[in-house]
Amino acid sequence: DTSFRDKLSMLEHHKDFHGFGMAAVPQVQPPDQHNHPGVNIGVTGSERSTDALDTGVAGSEPAKDLTKGDIANPDTTTGPSFQAQAKAVPDDPVNQKRREFIKQMTRHAWAGYEQFAMGQNELKPISRRGHSASIFGSRPIGATIVDSLDTLYIMGLTDEYNTARQWVKDNLRFDVPSQISVFEMVIRFVGGLLSAHALSGDAMFKEKAVELAQKILPAFNSPSGLPYASINLQTGGGRNWHWALGGCSVLAEVGTLHLEFAYLTDITGDPVYINKVQKARDVLEKVDKPNGLYYNYIHPSSGQWCQKHVSMGALGDSFYEYLLKSWIQTNKKDDRARRMYDKAMQSLEPLLQTSGPSKLLYFAEKREPNLIHKMDHLACFSGGMLALGVNGAPAEQKDKYLEQAKGITATCHESYDRTATKLGPESFYFSGSVEARGTMAKQRYYIHRPEVIEAYFYLWRVTKDQKYRDWGWEAAQAIEKYCRVDNGYSGIRDVDALPVTHDDVQQSFLLAETFKYLYLLFSDDSTVPLDKWVFNTEAHPLPVMDGIPKGRIKTELI
Numbered sequence: 001d002t003s004f005r006d007k008l009s010m011l012e013h014h015k016d017f018h019g020f021g022m023a024a025v026p027q028v029q030p031p032d033q034h035n036h037p038g039v040n041i042g043v044t045g046s047e048r049s050t051d052a053l054d055t056g057v058a059g060s061e062p063a064k065d066l067t068k069g070d071i072a073n074p075d076t077t078t079g080p081s082f083q084a085q086a087k088a089v090p091d092d093p094v095n096q097k098r099r100e101f102i103k104q105m106t107r108h109a110w111a112g113y114e115q116f117a118m119g120q121n122e123l124k125p126i127s128r129r130g131h132s133a134s135i136f137g138s139r140p141i142g143a144t145i146v147d148s149l150d151t152l153y154i155m156g157l158t159d160e161y162n163t164a165r166q167w168v169k170d171n172l173r174f175d176v177p178s179q180i181s182v183f184e185m186v187i188r189f190v191g192g193l194l195s196a197h198a199l200s201g202d203a204m205f206k207e208k209a210v211e212l213a214q215k216i217l218p219a220f221n222s223p224s225g226l227p228y229a230s231i232n233l234q235t236g237g238g239r240n241w242h243w244a245l246g247g248c249s250v251l252a253e254v255g256t257l258h259l260e261f262a263y264l265t266d267i268t269g270d271p272v273y274i275n276k277v278q279k280a281r282d283v284l285e286k287v288d289k290p291n292g293l294y295y296n297y298i299h300p301s302s303g304q305w306c307q308k309h310v311s312m313g314a315l316g317d318s319f320y321e322y323l324l325k326s327w328i329q330t331n332k333k334d335d336r337a338r339r340m341y342d343k344a345m346q347s348l349e350p351l352l353q354t355s356g357p358s359k360l361l362y363f364a365e366k367r368e369p370n371l372i373h374k375m376d377h378l379a380c381f382s383g384g385m386l387a388l389g390v391n392g393a394p395a396e397q398k399d400k401y402l403e404q405a406k407g408i409t410a411t412c413h414e415s416y417d418r419t420a421t422k423l424g425p426e427s428f429y430f431s432g433s434v435e436a437r438g439t440m441a442k443q444r445y446y447i448h449r450p451e452v453i454e455a456y457f458y459l460w461r462v463t464k465d466q467k468y469r470d471w472g473w474e475a476a477q478a479i480e481k482y483c484r485v486d487n488g489y490s491g492i493r494d495v496d497a498l499p500v501t502h503d504d505v506q507q508s509f510l511l512a513e514t515f516k517y518l519y520l521l522f523s524d525d526s527t528v529p530l531d532k533w534v535f536n537t538e539a540h541p542l543p544v545m546d547g548i549p550k551g552r553i554k555t556e557l558i
Contacts, residue, residue, distance in 0.1 A: 098473055098522040103155050105480060105489075106515045109506060110152070110160050112488030113144050119171060120144075123506040125488030131505050137180035137233070142172060147188050147512035149196040149205075150540055154528065155519055168193075169204055174212050179230040179239065182219045183253040185212065187318075187538040188508065190260045195540035197267075206267060213264055213273060224303035225279040226254045240300065248297035248306035254280055255319030258326050258337075259536045262549055271551025284319075285340060292347030293366070294319065308368035310351065313376025313427075318537040320344055321381065324389050329534045332392060333547040342394060345386070345401070352404065355430040360414060361407030362430060373430040375411070380424075380451040383409030384458030388530070402462070409455040411436055413471050416452060419444075419495040422478040424452055438495065445503065447491040448483070450513035450539065457517045461530060472521045479514075513539035 117123040120130025121143035136143055145164045152161040190209050197205035218236035219227040226249050228238030240247050258281065261273035283303045284294065290308075296315035297306035310316065323341035327334045353364045353373065363379050365372040386405035390398050415424040415436040423446045425438030438444035453472055460468040482500050483489040489510060490502035516539050520528060533541040 095469070095522040098469075098476070099519055102476060102515055102519045102522065103157065105476070105484075106151065106155060106511060106519075107157065107160070108484070109488050109511055109515070110148065110157070112486075113506065114160075114163065116487060117144070118142075119167065122508050123488050124504045125485050125490055125506050126502060126504040128487055135181040135184045137176035138178035139176050141174070141176060141189075142167060143188060144506075144508040144511060146172070146192040147508040147538065149192055150199055151511050151516045151519075153196065153199050154516065165196075165202070165204075168208060172208055174215050174233050177232065177234045179232055179237075182216055182227055182229060182231055182238075183250075183256060185216060186257050186260050187536055187540075188512070190216070190264075191536040191538050191540040191542070192512070194260060194263055194267075195536075195542060198263075198543050199541070210264065210268060213261070217272065217276065220276045220280070222300035224283050224300055225276070226283055226298065226300040226303065227257065227276075227280060228300060229253055245297045245306045247299070249300045250315050251284075251294055251296050251298060251319045252315055252317050254298065254300075255284060256322050256537055258322045259329055259534065259542055262326070262329060263542050263545070265551045266545050266549040269551050271549075274549050274551060281337075281340075285336070289347070292343055294344060308366075310348075310366040311376070311379070312348065312351070312363040312382050313365070313379035317376075317378050317381060320348075321385050321537055324385060325534050325536075327392065328388070329542065329544055330548045331544050331546055338392060341389065342397065345389070345397075353430070355411075355435045356432060358414070358435050360411040360430070360435050361404065362411050362436070363408070364430075374427055375415075375430075375436075376427050377412075377415070377424055377449050378451055380408070380412035380415075380455055383412060383455035384451075387455075387458045387462040390462065405455075405459060406463075409452075409459050409468075412452045412455060416471075416475060416478070420498050421446070421482045421492065421495045421500060422474060423482060423492070423495045424449075425495050441494055444494045444496055445491060446483075446495050447503070447505065448479070448489065448507045448510040448514050450509060450517055453514055453517045453521065454539070457521045460521055461525060469521055472518055476518050509538065 112125050112128075113123040116125075116128040117130040119142050120140040121132040121136045122130070123144065124131045130140060132140055132143075145167050149161065149164050149168070152164060190213055193205045193209035193212070196202065197209065215233045215236070216231060219231040219238040221238065222228055229240045229244065229249060231238045240249055244250060258277045261277040265271055265274040284298070287298065287303060287305065293310050294316065295305040295307060296309045296311055298304065299306055312320070320341065323337045323344065326337035327341065330337075332338070348363070351364050351366055351371070352361060353371070354361055362373075362375045363382060365374055383405050386401045386408065390401045390405070393401050412424065415428045415438075416422055418435075418437055419425065425444040425446065426449075427438060427443040428436045429439045430436065431439075453475055456468040456472045456475075459465065460472075479489065482492055483502075485502065488506040490504050490506060492500040493503055494501065528541050532544055534544060535541050
């Protein structure tokens with residue numbers, strides 16, 4: 001059901017180079033093949049072999065240096081250095097082969113998109129044509145291209161990256177004459193362009209990001225300062241979704257713009273961006289919160305809650321993520337964001353439940369006064385978030401956060417392991433002997449969501465427990481076995497039905513998030529180190545800054 005998928009997509013989620021013009025920043029070229037100090041940004045290798053699922057892909061070549069950007073040490077004052085080099089990957093043949101296999105998966109997904117849907121938002125790999133959800137408006141704007149840029153760069157897929165960059169330079173335009181999702185445009189497009197800029201040092205990406213952000217700013221023109229859900233990029237008219245409760249705004253949407261807008265102020269010196277998102281956060285901080293809970297709908301006129309529904313999954317998810325990550329992004333100087341995060345996690349503890357026979361930990365939803373013993377795939381990101389939040393947590397919370405992170409992630413693994421395909425359903429339930437299972441066919445679909453693998457990535461980085469890499473490899477094998485088709489990867493309609501039925505959609509976030517997190521899961525920690533970079537909710541890495549950006553240029557607020 002296309003409209004249903006579109007709605008779920010809406011619920012999902014959840015430096016300045018003075019003196020360098022566009023022409024002065026060259027495209028990435030194939031590097032020389034000797035070792036350099038720095039970090040691994042991709043390894044060239046053999047083509048995919050048919051027996052690679054169990055053994056990985058053999059025949060890897062030396063590490064590839066993309067010659068621009070310093071992925072290990074971004075310079076947040078003058079921009080990433082052009083002196084980035086790659087060093088040899090650790091002498092671990094298993095993980096090297098697994099990384100190479102993920103790269104081959106990414107190549108296959110990109111090749112189908114490039115051949116049959118280049119410039120369209122997404123690919124229908126079976127029909128061999130473009131696909132677009134309503135969140136992207138009425139015209140194709142290359143969502144998969146922008147979403148894939150940093151993945152292609154990090155993996156060292158030079159030819160594919162250059163093709164994507166050229167399309168963005170020549171064809172990316174923001175003149176869509178219809179309502180388009182503010183949330184999706186910020187996390188996928190602004191975030192994707194800013195990440196490509198930060199990694200590569202290419203000023204063209206920054207200019208495109210600023211152009212789009214300027215068109216999005218009128219969405220904040222509500223009485224409260226909370227942004228409207230959608231905007232017409234031609235007219236600047238903002239409004240909320242017709243399906244949202246009484247014209248209300250969604251918590252995850254109004255609270256998931258901060259990282260991108262803060263970084264825009266940092267690299268442009270223009271305070272308008274940080275001012276807009278700080279004002280929205282002011283509203284959320286000051287609104288009355290019974291029992292400390294943030295509800296999923298808030299009205300953009302009054303700044304008051306519309307109902308009493310709480311969820312770590314759809315409608316709520318990335319709001320909590322961005323509180324923690326704002327603190328990380330500002331080099332741990334945004335004390336307000338950290339305080340709001342820790343208070344929110346404490347208030348959500350009553351939603352943490354333990355199932356019956358298997359003692360699985362999960363976040364229930366709450367519709368006052370009742371708990372709903374259901375967890376979305378989207379909510380599985382919280383395992384990674386809780387692990388990431390251990391650093392800097394109050395002393396009495398550190399061990400608790402880590403144990404919660406491990407428990408949630410183990411439950412999400414069970415949601416995969418208990419299905420026929422070893423891929424997880426969109427939602428899963430807990431009732432009696434039913435644990436982490438999709439009980440309704442309409443909620444057992446799989447559309448390449450990244451959150452479970454995202455949690456594996458963070459738990460691996462924090463704990464170095466090998467099981468998280470093993471679980472990620474299990475997921476990669478299942479995606480390859482059940483989702484791969486001749487011209488890309490398709491979602492499946494029921495994770496418990498064999499043989500599978502494909503939905504014929506290759507989501508842009510398969511390349512932006514799922515494949516990126518898999519690649520990084522099998523990479524050394526120096527590949528996108530978490531003390532130097534912070535991922536937005538679409539897995540686009542942005543540099544950690546020196547503090548809260550204030551801007552240097554006075555501008556009239558739009």
